Amino acid sequence: MSQYDFLIVGAGLYGAAFARLATDKGFKCLVIDRRSHVAGNVYTENVNGINVHRYGAHIFHTSNKEVWEFANKFAEFNRYTNTVVANYKGEIYSMPFNMYTFNKMWGVVTPEEAAAKLAEQRALGAVEDPKNLEEQAISLIGPDIYNKLVKGYTEKQWGRKATELPAFIIKRLPVRLTYNNNYFNDDFQGIPVGGYTAWIENMLQGIEVRTNTDYAGNKDELSALADKVIYTGMIDEYYGYRFGNLEYRSLRFETEEMPDVDDYQGNAVINYTDAETPYTRIIEHKHFEFNTCKGTVVTREYPADWKPGDEPYYPVNNDKNNGLYAKYRELADNDGGVFFGGRLGKYKYNDMDDTIADAADDFRKITG
Numbered sequence: 257m258s259q260y261d262f263l264i265v266g267a268g269l270y271g272a273a274f275a276r277l278a279t280d281k282g283f284k285c286l287v288i289d290r291r292s293h294v295a296g297n298v299y300t301e302n303v304n305g306i307n308v309h310r311y312g313a314h315i316f317h318t319s320n321k322e323v324w325e326f327a328n329k330f331a332e333f334n335r336y337t338n339t340v341v342a343n344y345k346g347e348i349y350s351m352p353f354n355m356y357t358f359n360k361m362w363g364v365v366t367p368e369e370a371a372a373k374l375a376e377q378r379a380l381g382a383v384e385d386p387k388n389l390e391e392q393a394i395s396l397i398g399p400d401i402y403n404k405l406v407k408g409y410t411e412k413q414w415g416r417k418a419t420e421l422p423a424f425i426i427k428r429l430p431v432r433l434t435y436n437n438n439y440f441n442d443d444f445q446g447i448p449v450g451g452y453t454a455w456i457e458n459m460l461q462g463i464e465v466r467t468n469t470d471y472a473g474n475k476d477e478l479s480a481l482a483d484k485v486i487y488t489g490m491i492d493e494y495y496g497y498r499f500g501n502l503e504y505r506s507l508r509f510e511t512e513e514m515p516d517v518d519d520y521q522g523n524a525v526i527n528y529t530d531a532e533t534p535y536t537r538i539i540e541h542k543h544f545e546f547n548t549c550k551g552t553v554v555t556r557e558y559p560a561d562w563k564p565g566d567e568p569y570y571p572v573n574n575d576k577n578n579g580l581y582a583k584y585r586e587l588a589d590n591d592g593g594v595f596f597g598g599r600l601g602k603y604k605y606n607d608m609d610d611t612i613a614d615a616a617d618d619f620r621k622i623t624g
Contacts, residue, residue, distance in 0.1 A: 268296020
């Protein structure tokens with residue numbers, strides 16, 4: 257007889273949110289993770305008084321009030337606003353593209369001047385049916401901004417030329433004719449005070465959690481503990497790569513502690529948009545929480561090709577991989593004992609608010 261209603265494989269945000277929702281409705285859950293810690297890729301670790309985002313920068317933002325209220329049950333959120341800076345060979349630009357960007361790029365001052373210049377730029381590269389990312393991007397914002405702020409960064413991120421990338425990757429580019437530097441347009445935004453790990457730990461309060469537990473190596477034994485498995489790992493791995501590997505992009509991080517430097521770059525995130533700089537961005541973690549302690553910690557983020565054994569970060573949702581995923585999805589739809597959730601289980605990238613909303617929707621579907 258099963259000991260649990262749900263075995264949840266993965267103690268990241270999706271798994272933690274699902275476990276919390278299920279537990280609050282009276283279901284008994286066991287959460288496992290093969291890592292030594294909970295929180296998945298939003299894991300933060302305190303280093304000399306600074307909460308370091310070990311798997312890349314995460315900023316919580318949403319316009320979904322229900323999700324925001326859920327998130328705030330487990331931590332107080334600060335008033336952090338994401339204001340990204342772009343560095344192109346020493347030239348500093350605001351992101352997203354706004355009046356500061358256009359003033360630096362072209363010397364325009366008013367929204368009317370900026371709109372006219374954007375129209376002129378778009379006309380230079382207007383393509384009715386863009387065949388690749390480069391054509392799509394130039395059609396949206398013109399060659400000047402594309403060449404300085406999009407091309408190099410995107411090619412580093414995806415590991416191939418922009419002319420070889422599908423147009424759909426950039427469906428739109430945010431353009432603002434205001435001096436608003438807030439990267440997001442959402443109603444709510446912030447970072448959990450005390451870091452994301454404490455936030456997830458609070459979400460999992462009162463729920464049995466086992467870390468350092470490898471599901472793949474003990475699949476039958478662990479599955480037998482529960483009526484249903486909620487699996488947040490790679491769907492192709494679960495099925496033994498029966499149809500082949502789904503593709504991902506990975507990341508590599510170089511973190512440097514600087515005890516004698518109180519402020520390295522003056523901003524939490526600076527993107528490096530030229531092709532020559534090998535990393536895509538530098539993160540200075542103390543700025544996420546307005547930390548005034550001595551010293552600082554920075555992380556350089558390098559995109560990388562993914563291979564089995566690496567951490568998969570970004571699904572490569574081209575036609576080939578989407579077709580392959582559809583085959584695995586068909587297997588899953590006919591597999592009554594397991595449900596796939598999260599970005600790896602569903603082979604799609606989600607922001608944190610979408611992940612929580614997805615977990616809530618899935619819980620309602622499963623439990624009726």
